[in-house]
């Protein structure tokens with residue numbers, strides 16, 4: 113890490129070698145990480161290349177709203193994309209950098225009278241994270257509106273453009289999960305519509321979130337993927353697990369699909385709670401539920 117530090121200092125790239133994951137994840141959990149904050153694509157790619165050449169492992173994160181980072185922090189470095197946040201609109205196409213917040217992209221769509229992205233309003237992630245996860249809600253998914261993704265291939269050491277089909281989107285899945293790409297930016301193609309209708313839909317989705325989700329506690333959203341044909345939250349609720357607590361981690365009383373940090377939860381608390389939920393659901397329903405959140409150590 114000393115070499116990486118020297119590289120970052122020489123190239124004036126911002127970093128914090130003791131940044132607690134609890135300060136940059138929506139769960140507010142996790143130990144110290146070597147966090148790097150590139151301010152443009154060049155800094156992002158040069159840092160990634162340097163790490164590769166120096167044999168230093170690294171992860172790229174957006175808003176940290178779908179991850180659980182270990183109490184010991186992450187191995188290697190964590191590159192946070194939040195400063196790569198440009199958003200541009202040209203006719204009915206919005207281009208957004210990987211670190212742009214979905215809220216900003218949705219507001220840009222609204223201001224330009226473009227429909228299609230309302231579902232994403234209220235998902236507290238970045239463009240990169242949403243493409244990676246194929247984030248979705250209320251019947252809409254990232255895959256419905258993405259026409260192009262620019263990404264950096266670490267093995268090919270080049271920037272490539274992927275079409276929607278090449279992204280291989282599925283339910284909370286994309287090609288990026290199993291490849292070595294860094295998502296750099298994405299292009300959304302939307303349709304013109306009445307601004308008041310767009311606003312009404314965005315407001316409706318936000319209201320639904322506020323009434324159904326425990327937004328007053330730190331969390332990473334729904335912890336588990338939907339089980340085909342079943343609502344996982346419902347299975348957890350029917351198993352009587354609402355309110356079940358391990359340390360500072362609790363199955364939300366408001367939405368059983370969420371685990372909330374009631375205060376001082378550790379990553380171990382959350383992992384133990386996840387294991388308990390999985391085994392109770394398995395015993396009761398005979399099905400194995402899968403986590404949606406990404407556990408990092």
Ligand SMILES: Cc1cc2nc3c(=O)[nH]c(=O)nc-3n(C[C@H](O)[C@H](O)[C@H](O)COP(=O)(O)OP(=O)(O)OC[C@H]3O[C@@H](n4cnc5c(N)ncnc54)[C@H](O)[C@@H]3O)c2cc1C
Pocket residue numbers: 138171172173174175176177178179193210234235236237238239240241242243244245246247248249288293294295296325327331332333334406
């Ligand atoms: C209250 C709450 C509500 C939520 N509601 C929803 C919802 O309705 N629907 C939904 O789908 N999700 C929801 N989520 C989960 C989460 O917000 C989404 O999955 C979001 O898209 C994650 O984006 P992020 O930037 O936070 O990703 P991160 O958590 O930072 O990263 C997630 C994954 O993406 C990878 N990644 C991020 N950026 C890049 C990049 N540039 N290049 C390569 N890989 C990258 C990371 O390595 C990691 O594996 C919710 C979360 C919370 C806390």
